[in-house]
Amino acid sequence: MIEIEVFMLGTSAAAPTKDRNLSGIAIRYDGKILLMDCGEGTQRQMLRYGLNIYKIEAVFLTHIHGDHVIGLAGLVRTLSLYNRTEKLTIYIPKGYSKALLMLLHFDKPVFKYKIEVIEVERGKVYSDEKVSVKAFRLEHSVKTCGYLLEEKERRRFTEKAKRAGLKGKEFSEIQRKGYLQVNGKRIDIKEVTELILGRKIVYAADTRPVEATVRAGRGADLIIHDASYIEKDKGLARERMHSTAAEAAKIAKKAHAKRLILTHISTRYKETQDNLKEAREIFRNCDVAEDGMKISL
Numbered sequence: 193m194i195e196i197e198v199f200m201l202g203t204s205a206a207a208p209t210k211d212r213n214l215s216g217i218a219i220r221y222d223g224k225i226l227l228m229d230c231g232e233g234t235q236r237q238m239l240r241y242g243l244n245i246y247k248i249e250a251v252f253l254t255h256i257h258g259d260h261v262i263g264l265a266g267l268v269r270t271l272s273l274y275n276r277t278e279k280l281t282i283y284i285p286k287g288y289s290k291a292l293l294m295l296l297h298f299d300k301p302v303f304k305y306k307i308e309v310i311e312v313e314r315g316k317v318y319s320d321e322k323v324s325v326k327a328f329r330l331e332h333s334v335k336t337c338g339y340l341l342e343e344k345e346r347r348r349f350t351e352k353a354k355r356a357g358l359k360g361k362e363f364s365e366i367q368r369k370g371y372l373q374v375n376g377k378r379i380d381i382k383e384v385t386e387l388i389l390g391r392k393i394v395y396a397a398d399t400r401p402v403e404a405t406v407r408a409g410r411g412a413d414l415i416i417h418d419a420s421y422i423e424k425d426k427g428l429a430r431e432r433m434h435s436t437a438a439e440a441a442k443i444a445k446k447a448h449a450k451r452l453i454l455t456h457i458s459t460r461y462k463e464t465q466d467n468l469k470e471a472r473e474i475f476r477n478c479d480v481a482e483d484g485m486k487i488s489l
């Protein structure tokens with residue numbers, strides 16, 4: 193089983209603080225990194241937490257608000273300075289590629305690699321050998337997408353494989369073909385393996401609590417949710433189209449998720465005990481994100 197590591201690079205809402213950078217999440221697995229959001233200072237946060245920016249395979253932006261995208265302007269220049277040659281793909285909600293390209297090209301740089309911007313709305317947007325990423329619609333003051341990263345299902349050989357007489361190269365052969373003739377008998381892959389379901393990570397920010405997140409997060413190993421405010425400031429959460437810690441917890445509970453991380457914390461909360469308390473009363477396995485927090489799945 194591969195290790196999937198989630199690094200919280202920035203956990204502050206709207207403006208940075210001494211302790212919290214603007215939004216950014218790096219998901220590392222199998223030697224590559226998928227970056228979700230790229231607030232100002234994200235590249236430096238990656239350096240701080242020992243993440244290699246050259247391993248970034250793709251960037252998934254939730255929406256065009258500055259606190260989620262401005263860091264990309266610097267990051268793409270650093271990659272060019274150090275001679276990246278592989279294409280970089282950036283995903284952004286439909287209607288915003290032009291604005292993003294303006295940010296990336298404002299001083300007419302010559303990049304040594306191709307930058308591809310793809311607009312997304314719903315459904316599968318990315319896939320490689322190990323994982324896929326789906327976009328879903330959130331509810332915020334501009335068009336915003338959440339992302340569901342799903343590890344692909346795998347098959348693991350059971351005792352029956354040996355009993356059936358499989359050996360050596362036959363293991364990879366049956367995985368490739370789905371069946372194999374062994375000692376004159378046809379064996380189906382399903383007879384000698386068990387299905388291992390993939391792990392799921394959901395990132396939902398910035399947003400009001402919505403059913404789409406519950407659907408995407410059903411049984412998820414981890415939901416990372418907007419929790420800009422707490423209940424005593426719920427009027428602000430509604431007005432500015434964000435969520436409270438309690439609202440995020442209700443989403444995780446409804447989805448039967450395994451773990452919840454609250455992020456995008458308003459600068460008004462110097463301490464976050466109240467944020468944690470109100471969420472844990474609803475959903476126990478919950479933490480308030482901190483910059484540099486690493487979650488291994």
Ligand SMILES: [Zn+2]
Pocket residue numbers: 205206215257259260398456
């Ligand atoms: Zn934001």
Ligand SMILES: [Zn+2]
Pocket residue numbers: 255257332398
């Ligand atoms: Zn926003």
